[in-house]
Structure formats: C-alpha cells, structure tokens
Amino acid sequence: MSKDQLIVALDVDSRAKALELVSELAGHVGFFKVGMELFYAAGIGIVQEIVAAGAKVFLDLKLHDIPNTVGRAARVLVRSGASIINVHAAGGSAMLQAAGAAAREEAHRLGMPAPLVVAVTVLTSIDRETYQQEIGFSGEIADRVRAWALLAQKSGLDGVVCSPREITLVRDACGPEFKIITPGIRPAGAQLGDQRRVMTPGEAIKAGASHLVVGRPVTGAADRIAAIKNILDEIN
Numbered sequence: 410m411s412k413d414q415l416i417v418a419l420d421v422d423s424r425a426k427a428l429e430l431v432s433e434l435a436g437h438v439g440f441f442k443v444g445m446e447l448f449y450a451a452g453i454g455i456v457q458e459i460v461a462a463g464a465k466v467f468l469d470l471k472l473h474d475i476p477n478t479v480g481r482a483a484r485v486l487v488r489s490g491a492s493i494i495n496v497h498a499a500g501g502s503a504m505l506q507a508a509g510a511a512a513r514e515e516a517h518r519l520g521m522p523a524p525l526v527v528a529v530t531v532l533t534s535i536d537r538e539t540y541q542q543e544i545g546f547s548g549e550i551a552d553r554v555r556a557w558a559l560l561a562q563k564s565g566l567d568g569v570v571c572s573p574r575e576i577t578l579v580r581d582a583c584g585p586e587f588k589i590i591t592p593g594i595r596p597a598g599a600q601l602g603d604q605r606r607v608m609t610p611g612e613a614i615k616a617g618a619s620h621l622v623v624g625r626p627v628t629g630a631a632d633r634i635a636a637i638k639n640i641l642d643e644i645n
C-alpha cells in the first residue's frame with residue numbers, strides 16, 4: 410500500500426486544529442480530507458495551506474445542485490489545488506458531466522493537473538433498514554451503488570465513494586482503473602460511531618479499494634501515530 414492510499418479525515422472546526430494535525434501526521438500519511446466542517450470554518454484557504462505544506466487533499470464537499478451551479482462550483486474548487494473533489498451521484502448524468510468537464514477545463518486553463526472527480530453513492534452510515542423504510546428506496550443498497558458507479562463512469566468521472574462492502578461489485582462493474590474511495594473503515598475493535606457498512610483497513614485493501622478514508626480511529630486516538638502504524642501494519 411502506498412502512503413497516498415490512506416486519507417486521514419480532518420474533521421475539526423478550525424484552521425489551527427487542522428494544521429496541528431497535518432504537522433503531527435505528515436511524516437506518516439500524505440493525504441488529508443477536508444470536509445464540510447473544516448471547509449465551513451476555515452474556507453478554501455485551508456486546502457491551499459495543506460497543499461502548500463506538501464500533502465494532498467481530498468475536498469469532500471459532496472456537491473449536489475443543478476448542473477450549471479455544480480459546474481461553476483467545481484471550477485472554484487479546482488483552484489484550491491485539491492487532488493480529489495466529489496459530487497453526489499444522485500444528481501444525475503448532466504450534473505456529473507458538468508462537474509467533470511468543468512474540473513478538466515479549469516485545470517487545463519490554469520495549467521495544473523486536473524483533480525480526480527468522484528461520485529458519492531450511498532453513505533456508509535446508511536443501513537438496509539434506513540435505506541428502504543426511512544428514505545424509501547426499493548431494492549438493495551449494493552444494486553444502487555453499482556448503478557450509480559456505472560452512471561458516474563459513463564458520465565466521465567474517475568471513480569466513486571462507497572462503503573467497503575461494495576468494493577468488489579464496483580471493481581467488477583467498472584474495471585481496474587476506476588477509483589474506489591472508501592470511508593467506513595474501522596480497525597478491529599474500533600468503535601463504529603455512526604458508521605454502518607464497515608470493514609477493517611486490511612479487508613478493504615484486499616477487496617480492491619484505491620483509497621481508504623479514516624477519521625476518528627486516527628484523530629480520536631490517544632496515540633495518533635501508533636493508530637496510523639497499526640492500520641498500515643494490518644494492511645501490509
């Protein structure tokens with residue numbers, strides 16, 4: 410497993426806390442995730458700062474709006490220097506295409522590498538009961554994830570975010586080059602919290618994940634470096 414395959418989620422509410430985590434963990438992990446909490450607290454500048462510090466950023470804002478709005482927002486996010494940005498698969502092909510095209514065009518215009526644009530499928534916090542009875546979807550989560558992964562691929566996107574439970578079916582449906590980014594990673598014995606469809610880091614890599622996203626099992630650990638080493642040991 411390469412250093413870039415493990416992405417640590419910086420789910421904190423200030424620039425200072427985020428940069429403290431980056432400087433503590435940077436020697437052990439090369440990729441960080443900026444999600445809604447940190448982005449709303451610190452703005453796009455935090456992405457630029459982490460990139461300037463030499464790390465990669467997955468900017469996890471899950472864009473979901475009409476195609477024009479998502480395309481325009483994607484252009485702005487590309488300017489942050491993030492290596493991965495994402496949109497909701499539920500927005501449909503026009504929205505997915507708009508995001509991918511805008512990201513590629515803006516990166517080309519700026520002479521920088523285009524970020525991977527990936528589609529979020531069914532959140533890892535959702536179980537079968539919530540999916541069917543509360544949200545009102547029929548059928549199985551696995552079938553929806555497969556369908557959205559194929560839609561994302563057909564729309565020109567680079568991959569998906571899904572739970573580790575769906576890695577194998579997405580890999581089979583979309584092939585070896587398609588990126589599969591999986592949160593819902595829990596080392597053996599770790600608390601689930603709100604996650605429902607989980608696997609251990611070793612299981613997820615074995616199943617074919619491109620990247621693992623891990624938050625609380627690392628950032629909430631008493632010894633964060635040891636937590637990262639344990640994850641890498643389990644995988645290797």
Ligand SMILES: O=c1ccn([C@@H]2O[C@H](COP(=O)(O)O)[C@@H](O)[C@H]2O)c(=O)[nH]1
Pocket residue numbers: 418420442444469529531532533534570571592593594602604622623624625626
């Ligand atoms: O389906 C999804 C999509 C995104 N996430 C994000 O990943 C991390 C997971 O953090 P943990 O602390 O390891 O649970 C978090 O930032 C989520 O917003 C997800 O969990 N599931």
